[in-house]
Amino acid sequence: MLIRPASPDDDAAIAALILPEIAAGETYALSRDMGATAAVAYWRGPDRQTFVVENNGRLIGSYFLRANQGGDGDHVANAGYMVDPAARGRGVARAMATDSFDRARAAGFIAMQFNFVVSSNQRAVALWQTLGFAIVGRLPGAFRHPALGPVDVLVMFRSL
Structure with missing residues (x-):
């Protein structure tokens, strides 16, 4: 596996990866009818660094890293x-x-917080x-949740 920064050349592959997950509506609080342009704009937004995972030349994963908050909260990823x-x-x-923990530490973050982890995503x-x-x-x-109805959301935190 190779993890590298995403480039505009990856946008179609990123869209193909994230659109089915968004449309399923089970893990991300995003509009389930989001189109490719909006989805890629969200995933590769200007407030984040985006990375892709390749295996044998095929994109098999992607993540973004950003500050959780601005101002005095910008030290938490x-x-x-x-x-x-x-x-x-x-x-x-x-x-x-x-990889994201290493990159976050290198960027000066001291912790990472997930604000909206869907509890059914066990x-x-x-x-x-x-x-x-x-x-x-x-x-x-x-x-x-589209199948389970209202489910709890978890806020998760760890120091880096």
């Missing part, structure tokens, strides 16, 4: 991750997470906990 369903279970998310919650994240808050019923 935030990130979002997506893995191609065909590559799940092969350590891609763990590799992106550890695979992600378990991974984040094995990587040292603690659940520091729970927002009851804050996410409208």
